[in-house]
Amino acid sequence: MQNASATRNDVRPRRPLRAWFDVRRRHMGSWAFAINRLTGLGLAAYLFLHLAVLSTLLQGEAGWDRFLQLARSPFFLLLDVVLIFGILFHGLNGIRVALVGMGVGARQHRALFWVLMAIGFVLLAYSAWKVFTI
Amino acid sequence: MQNTITGQAARERQERSRAGGLWLIQAVSGLLLVALLGLHMVAHHFVVEGGLRDFQQVLDYVSNPVIFFLEVVFLVVVTAHAMLGLRAIVRDLNLSPAAARAADWILALVGAAALIYGVWLAAAIQQL
Numbered sequence: 001m002q003n004a005s006a007t008r009n010d011v012r013p014r015r016p017l018r019a020w021f022d023v024r025r026r027h028m029g030s031w032a033f034a035i036n037r038l039t040g041l042g043l044a045a046y047l048f049l050h051l052a053v054l055s056t057l058l059q060g061e062a063g064w065d066r067f068l069q070l071a072r073s074p075f076f077l078l079l080d081v082v083l084i085f086g087i088l089f090h091g092l093n094g095i096r097v098a099l100v101g102m103g104v105g106a107r108q109h110r111a112l113f114w115v116l117m118a119i120g121f122v123l124l125a126y127s128a129w130k131v132f133t134i
Numbered sequence: 135m136q137n138t139i140t141g142q143a144a145r146e147r148q149e150r151s152r153a154g155g156l157w158l159i160q161a162v163s164g165l166l167l168v169a170l171l172g173l174h175m176v177a178h179h180f181v182v183e184g185g186l187r188d189f190q191q192v193l194d195y196v197s198n199p200v201i202f203f204l205e206v207v208f209l210v211v212v213t214a215h216a217m218l219g220l221r222a223i224v225r226d227l228n229l230s231p232a233a234a235r236a237a238d239w240i241l242a243l244v245g246a247a248a249l250i251y252g253v254w255l256a257a258a259i260q261q262l
Contacts, residue, residue, distance in 0.1 A: 047248065
């Protein structure tokens with residue numbers, strides 16, 4: 001008799017990480033899943049980076065000013081836009097995943113995804129404009 | 135044989151129930167983060183001239199006890215959400231049960247360290 005855990009593991013891809021990046025025959029849900037995980041990894045890394053950056057406040061005004069000078073360079077402003085993309089995609093897709101997982105809007109999950117992505121696009125465009133003009 | 139199967143089924147039921155509970159925590163913390171992160175981004179970047187607070191503005195901001203409390207809540211929620219997300223990714227790697235348990239401990243320790251350091255840092259900044 002085959003045990004239940006062996007059966008469960010057999011249906012998982014043998015190389016799950018490679019499966020994320022294999023774009024062949026992918027549907028919207030798989031793309032959303034892969035991008036959600038990639039943005040999640042990036043945001044988790046950013047959490048630790050953010051704590052490290054904030055610790056420069058302990059060096060006093062001069063240390064913080066050095067960081068501000070770096071953070072206001074065009075390259076870092078571009079990275080801010082990438083960060084905002086990650087936050088918006090992960091957050092909005094996460095709302096869909098949480099709602100569908102709780103049984104809300106499960107049948108309309110595709111429409112929900114595209115509506116949330118449209119909202120995300122508008123917010124990203126506004127945020128990018130704000131980042132470069134504020 | 136029957137006892138082994140029953141024991142294994144009970145363990146799997148327990149694991150599924152635990153995974154369901156952790157999924158719910160991640161979903162609720164994620165929904166909370168939409169509000170907390172939105173507030174954080176607007177307060178720290180979008181309403182500040184130049185997009186970032188200068189040294190004195192940061193000190194003034196965190197000296198408000200309500201803001202300090204909200205920032206600590208934000209740190210707790212974001213750390214819990216991040217560590218549970220990393221755990222879900224690790225679980226997808228088909229690790230052995232022992233390796234998965236070790237990964238759980240490592241993530242819990244990393245999360246706890248980030249929380250302790252973050253709260254200490256916020257308190258230290260408030261004392262500047």
